[in-house]
Amino acid sequence: MTQPFATVVDIAADIASGKTSAVEVLEQHLARITERESDIHAFNLVTTEQARATAQQVDADIKAGKPVGPLAGVPVALKDNMCTRGIETTCSSKILEGWKPPYDATVVTRLQQAGAVMVGKTNLDEFAMGSSTENSAFGPTKNPLDTSRVPGGSSGGSAAAVAAGFAAVSLGSDTGGSIRQPASLCGLVGVKPTYGLVSRQGIVAFASSLDQVGPFTHTVADAALMMEVIGGHDPLDSTSLPQPMLSLTSVLGQGVKGMRIGRLADMPDGCEPEVLARMDAAYVALQAAGATIVDISLPSLSYCLTAYYLVAPAEASSNLARYDGVRYGMRVETGDLHSMYGATRAAGFGAEVKRRIMLGTYALSAGYFDAYYGKALKVRRLIANDFAAAYEKCDVILTPTSPTVAFPLGDKTSDPLTMYLCDIFTIPTNLAGHAAMSVPFGTGAHNMPVGVQVLAPALGEQTMFRVAAELERAS
Amino acid sequence: MSNASSAPQHSTDLPNGWEMVVGLEVHVELDTKTKLFSASPNHFGDEPNTNIDPVTLGLPGALPVLNKHAVELAIRLGLALNCTVQPSTFHRKNYFYQDMPKAYQISQYDQPINIDGYMMLPGDVRIGIERAHLEEDTGKSTHIGGTSGRIHGSDYSLVDFNRAGVPLVEIVSRPDIRNSDQARQYVAELRSILLAVGASDAKMEEGSMRCDVNVSVRKPGAEFGTRCEIKNVNSIRAVGKAIDYEARRQIDVLESGGTIRQETRHWDDGEGRTHTLRTKEDADDYRYFLEPDLVLLDPDQEWIESIRASLPLLPAARRAQLATLTGANKESESVYVIVERGQDDYVSAVAQAGGDAARALVYVQQAFAEEGATPKVAASDIATLTQMERDAKITATQAKTILSEMVANGGGDPVAIAAAKGFEALDTSAVEAMVDAAIAQQADAWAKYCAGEEKAMGALVGAIMKSSQGKADGKVVTAILQARRAK
Numbered sequence: 035m036t037q038p039f040a041t042v043v044d045i046a047a048d049i050a051s052g053k054t055s056a057v058e059v060l061e062q063h064l065a066r067i068t069e070r071e072s073d074i075h076a077f078n079l080v081t082t083e084q085a086r087a088t089a090q091q092v093d094a095d096i097k098a099g100k101p102v103g104p105l106a107g108v109p110v111a112l113k114d115n116m117c118t119r120g121i122e123t124t125c126s127s128k129i130l131e132g133w134k135p136p137y138d139a140t141v142v143t144r145l146q147q148a149g150a151v152m153v154g155k156t157n158l159d160e161f162a163m164g165s166s167t168e169n170s171a172f173g174p175t176k177n178p179l180d181t182s183r184v185p186g187g188s189s190g191g192s193a194a195a196v197a198a199g200f201a202a203v204s205l206g207s208d209t210g211g212s213i214r215q216p217a218s219l220c221g222l223v224g225v226k227p228t229y230g231l232v233s234r235q236g237i238v239a240f241a242s243s244l245d246q247v248g249p250f251t252h253t254v255a256d257a258a259l260m261m262e263v264i265g266g267h268d269p270l271d272s273t274s275l276p277q278p279m280l281s282l283t284s285v286l287g288q289g290v291k292g293m294r295i296g297r298l299a300d301m302p303d304g305c306e307p308e309v310l311a312r313m314d315a316a317y318v319a320l321q322a323a324g325a326t327i328v329d330i331s332l333p334s335l336s337y338c339l340t341a342y343y344l345v346a347p348a349e350a351s352s353n354l355a356r357y358d359g360v361r362y363g364m365r366v367e368t369g370d371l372h373s374m375y376g377a378t379r380a381a382g383f384g385a386e387v388k389r390r391i392m393l394g395t396y397a398l399s400a401g402y403f404d405a406y407y408g409k410a411l412k413v414r415r416l417i418a419n420d421f422a423a424a425y426e427k428c429d430v431i432l433t434p435t436s437p438t439v440a441f442p443l444g445d446k447t448s449d450p451l452t453m454y455l456c457d458i459f460t461i462p463t464n465l466a467g468h469a470a471m472s473v474p475f476g477t478g479a480h481n482m483p484v485g486v487q488v489l490a491p492a493l494g495e496q497t498m499f500r501v502a503a504e505l506e507r508a509s
Numbered sequence: 510m511s512n513a514s515s516a517p518q519h520s521t522d523l524p525n526g527w528e529m530v531v532g533l534e535v536h537v538e539l540d541t542k543t544k545l546f547s548a549s550p551n552h553f554g555d556e557p558n559t560n561i562d563p564v565t566l567g568l569p570g571a572l573p574v575l576n577k578h579a580v581e582l583a584i585r586l587g588l589a590l591n592c593t594v595q596p597s598t599f600h601r602k603n604y605f606y607q608d609m610p611k612a613y614q615i616s617q618y619d620q621p622i623n624i625d626g627y628m629m630l631p632g633d634v635r636i637g638i639e640r641a642h643l644e645e646d647t648g649k650s651t652h653i654g655g656t657s658g659r660i661h662g663s664d665y666s667l668v669d670f671n672r673a674g675v676p677l678v679e680i681v682s683r684p685d686i687r688n689s690d691q692a693r694q695y696v697a698e699l700r701s702i703l704l705a706v707g708a709s710d711a712k713m714e715e716g717s718m719r720c721d722v723n724v725s726v727r728k729p730g731a732e733f734g735t736r737c738e739i740k741n742v743n744s745i746r747a748v749g750k751a752i753d754y755e756a757r758r759q760i761d762v763l764e765s766g767g768t769i770r771q772e773t774r775h776w777d778d779g780e781g782r783t784h785t786l787r788t789k790e791d792a793d794d795y796r797y798f799l800e801p802d803l804v805l806l807d808p809d810q811e812w813i814e815s816i817r818a819s820l821p822l823l824p825a826a827r828r829a830q831l832a833t834l835t836g837a838n839k840e841s842e843s844v845y846v847i848v849e850r851g852q853d854d855y856v857s858a859v860a861q862a863g864g865d866a867a868r869a870l871v872y873v874q875q876a877f878a879e880e881g882a883t884p885k886v887a888a889s890d891i892a893t894l895t896q897m898e899r900d901a902k903i904t905a906t907q908a909k910t911i912l913s914e915m916v917a918n919g920g921g922d923p924v925a926i927a928a929a930k931g932f933e934a935l936d937t938s939a940v941e942a943m944v945d946a947a948i949a950q951q952a953d954a955w956a957k958y959c960a961g962e963e964k965a966m967g968a969l970v971g972a973i974m975k976s977s978q979g980k981a982d983g984k985v986v987t988a989i990l991q992a993r994r995a996k
Contacts, residue, residue, distance in 0.1 A: 116570075117570040123569070130569065133569075136568070137563055137571075139570060236571075271574075272572065272575065273804060348798060349801060352603050356612045362568065395796065398797075
């Protein structure tokens, strides 16, 4: 697939070599924002002035011969659930409107150290709860490839920002598919790293045991570079894996010869035929490149969605209990403390967030814990066992990222369950703490992009990226 | 579970054969530099809301990072309480209150760091320790206006987050305590252990050590009765009073045909009574689940053993040692007091310098109450003083006078002080001469004494002491008189 916009690798090289400047690259991106943002609504906030100042500094450093980072001058967009010091961070929720964190998320610091230029904070489903970015308190984001359609979610703003050329790259967060599904729907590469590979410090928590940060890029090579910048141990996140970052850019050319690619023998219902056709094409392509296809089964797959919608809301109900209108964010004044709490939360949270807080509180309650949350934890162990058995037979597993291509706005908003089904292929990875990524692999219905998901075991990123690179070559 | 029936008879024994069953939950703040999960200072008494940071305030995106020193102090305490140290986990205890900024407390739940310990009390009473687990403290609310000092009816509340996130260990005893004396001994001994191992400053008045008391009553051998938990018990004295009050209240209820409701009660120290805080039906559902922001705490065995090796001699062992050295009972008040003050090493130094350990124990208890673990007076000088008294070079009264002067001056040579005060002891021949003179002068008294009237000796001794201007040793005088009569 030809790319309409320059890649991170090319932009960084051209700026470093003086072929272009950081300011020039930034202005190109800002011009596209001016042109299309009002139609797309990728951003909650465009940080034009800070971005110009950063780009000028990068250019000055290069001119002065100072060493610059691997992303020097590359425009990046950040999902608006990542804390940025002194810059509003809203999670697309009214309850956090106006809150300016006193600190940067670790991934933000790492991007800054690499020389990246932040252009803005992107829209999301409120607190990352959703699959279409229609749950934002500030209005939906539209798919740049067809603005009548959703970009996916919850990181829809970050996907749209890259797909529209507003930023060369963006970061999203993925709790049950929130990077991979919008990447698939917008024709981008999207990575959900192994749990613990990328720091969660400064990421506003949705479901802490599932959340991971990862990049949206146009190419697999860009994704590998981004992972090397943001990944690796962070002492400020206790769940961060205590090991150096894996080298990914170095493995992209190694091919898939001799690799065993797992194929689901029992594909769940509900996939569009065009999506399944692209899957078949992907297997053929990898076979042609020297891999073998192995049928595997994940017997617990059908329980994953249910388990996810107990575990994630349970953790969310705890994580979101702190938003009480006292210390930060919005407050609805009522005259007394207890009614202020209630009024603030009633007005501050949207319907989907309230639904999940209630679900999660119920699942954890005395008398219901064993039947719901406890069972869900058992499913987490079961799917991990399923994966362990499957990875005895294969090196990676290939599935569709999403059962469908991008759907029209409003199509699924009336029925939360059909929306939840968007994540059927992405959720198991989060439950197991494994790695997965979505790679664009042609188009399906309505000429919209189809993404192929490459799943790998924990810390299997090198193998995963080799397969992704092969799929990219074949697409 | 022990019935602790070996407990001695007791002033607080209950009427009609009732027995109380008591368990204690003691929270202690660990003496770390920083908080349990963040780098903010752990320091009492600072300006409100100065020892805070994103983790303490529960700001979105902030993550907890476990303080290794807190873990080390928790292990020290656990080992000192004879616990097993095991791999442990943290849970979220979810409840909403204005002084808990995350709306959950991070606490250890079903896998605590220390389990299955015990503590010995006087009379070889063994109190089981179920667990001693790590958790974070909450902030502190002050309710302004209203009459009760509580949130209901107040005009407004102030919250200080300096205490939020301070590391706590909660030590949960088994229900092995059978009277309020044991409860007080338990708390006092726990405090001594905390101080000895350096885990906490254990100041109940500053809230760095706080007790909740579980009390039920039963007839001996019967099943445990329904228990009530008493909060706000803020001194060792209050522990005893609250337990005695509560046990009698429960007995009154039961004997008048009522039943005990499981509830949390508040100790009102001023009124000397407990009253209902909340019933079991009002209890929060804490919705515990494994804290996903933290990982398994699995201290390696080598570290645990190095902590064990670094433990000081604990108070019980020190009391036993002091008792052996001085010949005193290991459960005597003087032994407890000296070890509590940390002056047992000093007594030992006096003995090593050739002093009389038993006398040293008495001197140090009487005169060094304000001195701390390292009194200013040189141990060798106290040794000399005990020798002077033992050798009857001075009287006990004179020794006490000299000791007071040494303490007041921060030291001094007892020989010189005795000389300056004219305390040279009279030698026995001089005393004998005085005894003879007194017998001659007080012939009536002597005759009565010889006739077996022991009281008559007083007049003789008085006369001798007067003529010696107090320099004669009363014991020596008595001995000579007895010897004369026996002839």
